[in-house]
Amino acid sequence: MKKIYTLLSILLLTLLLAACGTDTANENVDPVTPTDNTENVEETTQAEGETESTALPKEELKGTQTESETQNYVITVMDGFELTAEEPNKDLLFNTENDQQSMRIETFSANDATIEDITKNLTDTLQASNDNGTLEEITDQNLIPTNESIENVNAFQIDTPDGKVIGYTFERQGLLVKITIFDTTEAPAIENFIKMAATIQAK
The missing domain is CATH 3.40.1000.10 (Mog1/PsbP, alpha/beta/alpha sandwich)
Known part of the structure; x- marks a missing residue:
């Protein structure tokens, strides 16, 4: 009987350790969040708009x-x-x-x-x-x-x-x-x- 109890204890302990290891691994994994590029896109669009609207000065004839x-x-x-x-x-x-x-x-x-x-x-x-x-x-x-x-x-x-x-x-x-x-x-x-x-x- 003692051998059976000992084997059962070892099995339970092994299962508990495996479960704890899985939880720890999951805790260490950073959650994946979608990157918010809206602000960057708006800034880029604004910069392009500023470039397009900037008129170059008319070059005067040199002489x-x-x-x-x-x-x-x-x-x-x-x-x-x-x-x-x-x-x-x-x-x-x-x-x-x-x-x-x-x-x-x-x-x-x-x-x-x-x-x-x-x-x-x-x-x-x-x-x-x-x-x-x-x-x-x-x-x-x-x-x-x-x-x-x-x-x-x-x-x-x-x-x-x-x-x-x-x-x-x-x-x-x-x-x-x-x-x-x-x-x-x-x-x-x-x-x-x-x-x-x-x-x-x-x-």
Whole structure:
């Protein structure tokens, strides 16, 4: 009988120890809780929203503000270009490294002329540069002088044996502007001329 009691005691003790070990193991296991990413998502979304709504400042054209000697306007002239009086009421802005690339500038008071008149004069000038060429209207906004105060822009171009001739007329705060650009096919300077043309304004 003693052996039976002893065996039963050992068995019960073993079961109790096993049960205690299981409970202890369960107590040591950290409860798994879902990670709350709501706050992080909101912060990320807010940061992205702030980035999208932040407007970059408009970059100003680097150059020298130059007054015309014979006309009532000022223009920002980029490095590598020079403004000179070609004849009365006509200035020439040319590339100092390639004088075949130039921009003729003519300005008029809105009291003395109309945008329609100078545009007609421009198209006649362009067509005269190549009688057999086809005059095309420019619709690409990247090839048109733009500024918050520039209005009534007209833009045309024509191919010639020596390259393109491009012309613009526009109005800015009572000043009518007629631009004629002579550019080369190789290494064209049209983009720089357009940037400078957009800075023309009355003195």
